[in-house]
Amino acid sequence: METYAIKMEHIQKGFSGVPVLKEVDFELKEGEIHALLGENGAGKSTLIKILSGAHEKDDGTVRVFGEEVEIHNPQDAHALGIQCIYQELSLIPHLSVADNIFLGRELGKKAWINERDTYKKAREMMDMLSLDINVKSQVQSLGIGAQFFTEICRCLLGNARIVILDEPTSAMTPIEYGYFLRAIKKLREQHISVIYISHRLDEIKDICDRVTILRDGKNVRTAEVKDITIPEIIHEMVGKDASGYLQRQQGADLTKAPVMMKLDHVSSAKIEDISFELKAGEILGVTGLLGAGKTELANVIFGVDKKTRGTITVDGREYTFKNPRQAMKAGIGLVPEDRKRTGLFQEFDIKSNIAIVNLEQMEQWKVLVHRSKEKELAKRCVKDMNVKCRNTNQKMKHLSGGNQQKVVLSKWIARNPKVLLLDEPTRGIDVGSKEEIYNLIHELANEGMAVMVLSSEMPEVLALSDRILILHDRKCKGEIAGEGATQEGILMTITGGGDDE
Ligand SMILES: Nc1ncnc2c1ncn2[C@@H]1O[C@H](COP(=O)(O)OP(=O)(O)OP(=O)(O)O)[C@@H](O)[C@H]1O
Ligand SMILES: [Mg+2]
Structure with missing residues (x-):
């Protein structure tokens, strides 16, 4: 009989009498990477929080490496070798990578922290994961990817045998994602078992051995990744057929539409010389790799960051917003990227x-x-x-x-x-709901709202935009028509130019 790293049987969990998990069975084999999928609210985070000790189950049994256990709190989970990385990373921003890795378990018997050993050990862990991260850098100066890898090292140091990842890649750049793939395969080589939650279904085939799909608090299917297709996964998730591939709808004729917002050579401390017009009823996509300046562009329009040069005109009037309140008053709305903060x-x-x-x-x-x-x-x-x-x-x-x-x-x-700025609007949203939200955005534009969608997900930008503005390194690299645009075309524009990298 096979021993499982985790075997959960008939798990039940409700909040205030409302059932969220209904008789869920879930198995994690030793050394496998197992995707946990499902629509928003299906119960994925709740299930893994029972393993990590954040929630207690109401009923059912949990076995860890064959032994029945009761996990009442995170310490119990750690003692069993279960480590969880939540979407909101929990690092201390102004400490170095190495210090964050060793936080709470500093090396050296003496009261002081042995700095040289800390760096050396941290360096070895990064090498083991084939990562090239300076362990002396402050965490706050690094991208999401490097921060995430720091958390992985922390887990490994805690002798993790089971690592749970709740939507780790939603904010990673393609390059970071490449590193992530390598690192996760290293975990498998070390016989660490991984539970992997993500809404990016295209990743599942790259990363995982098996999938379990939750629908409405029930396990509707567990399968080997090679035996299931993405359309089948979506079907199991939503309980009906859905394409999962979203098509851009025909935009309205904008030739006679009035200009609703205009930026003329706008700069801030974080972006340089951006100009464009946005018409009423138009959807303007803004894309570029993470860190290209999308959020910074939204922030200067919305009065969060100070404009240092250029002019912003909204509905025919020129403004210099000192704060978001003034921007709101002028008719601008911003859905920010980081909803938690x-x-x-x-x-x-x-x-x-x-x-x-x-x-x-x-x-x-x-x-x-x-x-x-x-x-x-x-x-x-x-x-x-x-x-x-x-x-x-x-x-x-x-x-x-x-x-x-x-x-x-x-x-x-x-x-x-009048003008709606959407910064990474569907991050963490399931495939089915994404389609609904895209339809809604199209409806808003059809009613005359001017919409700007800032997104690093190119399929999203392609599905929505009448026109696409491409940012790179805080500057505008080009503008292309939405119709007929392709992912390759956008990447060409980003990497084209030849004046950097
Ligand atoms: N502490 C809580 N109190 C009450 N209800 C809760 C609590 N935590 C979760 N829920 C409910 O349980 C259901 C499942 O939530 P869960 O967070 O597990 O979903 P999920 O599958 O992780 O979804 P997502 O993809 O959106 O992250 C939701 O309807 C949620 O509102
Ligand atoms: Mg969740």
Whole structure:
């Protein structure tokens, strides 16, 4: 009989009496990389949190290397060799890579930290994973990829035998992703077993040995990756056929549409000399590799970063925004990239989160914030966006990752801005919901909203845009028509030019 690294049987878990996991069976073989897939709210994070000690199961059994265990807290999980890397990384930004790896388990018997050994050991771990990261650099100066690898090293140092990754690649650049592939294969060589959660289905074939698909809190299928196709995976996820390949819809005729926003040679501390026009009813895609300056561009338009040169015109009036409030007043909305930090109040409920950027709408009724209007608005948003929640009184932090993102989108859309900036709008959103959100964005544009979609996912930009602006190294590298654009074409423009790298 095979011993499994993990064997979960009949796992049940509910929150306030609402079942989330229903008799889930899940097995992880030793040394395998096992994908855990499913729509937003299917129960993936809940299942792995039972293993990592963040949640306790209501019923069922968990075996780790053949032995039945009770995991009550993260310490129990660590003692069993289970390490989890959540989407929100937990490093200390101003410490070095090496210090973060060894945090809490400093080398040397003496009270002081043996710096040379720390660096040497950290260097060896990076080498083992075939990574070229300077272990003396401060974590905050590094990209998401390097930060993630630092966490992996931390896990290895904790003698992990089972590593759980919750959406690790959603913010990685293609280059980082290449390193990630190599590193994860090294883990397999070390007989470490991995549970891998991702919404990027194209990765599954590169990375995983088996997949388990959850739908609505049940395990609907476990299969060898070689025995299942991506359309089959999507079918199991959503319970019906869906293409998974999203086609760009025919855009409206924009020749007579008025210009809604114009940037003329705009610079900030972080971007250089950007010019473009955005018409009412147009969807402008902005792409480039991570770090190209997309978020920085959104920030200068929205008054987060100071404009140092050039002019921004919105609906025929020139502005210099000192803060986001002024930008909002002029009719701009921004769905930020990092919802945890800037998009949401985790401790508040859904309806307050939606109301908070829509106060003017509420105030029309002359009661400071009219409770019933607040509720009505929230209900409409949740319905339009198909947010999976019990009701609008539910706290934000109790929604699944993808559903939180949907609330952020819906609250800004409810404001009905003239210009809507969407920064990585579907990060962490499942395939089925992505299609719904794309349709919604098209509808908004058809009603005359000017939309800017900033995204490093090229299929997303291709599916949505009338026109595509390509950024590289904080500057504009070119502009191409959405129709007939291809991924290769965009990459050519990024790498073309020949004036760098
Ligand atoms: N602490 C909690 N209290 C109440 N409900 C919760 C709590 N945590 C999760 N839920 C609910 O459990 C369900 C499953 O959530 P979970 O986070 O496991 O989904 P997921 O599959 O990880 O989705 P995503 O892809 O969006 O991250 C959701 O409906 C969510 O609202
Ligand atoms: Mg999740």
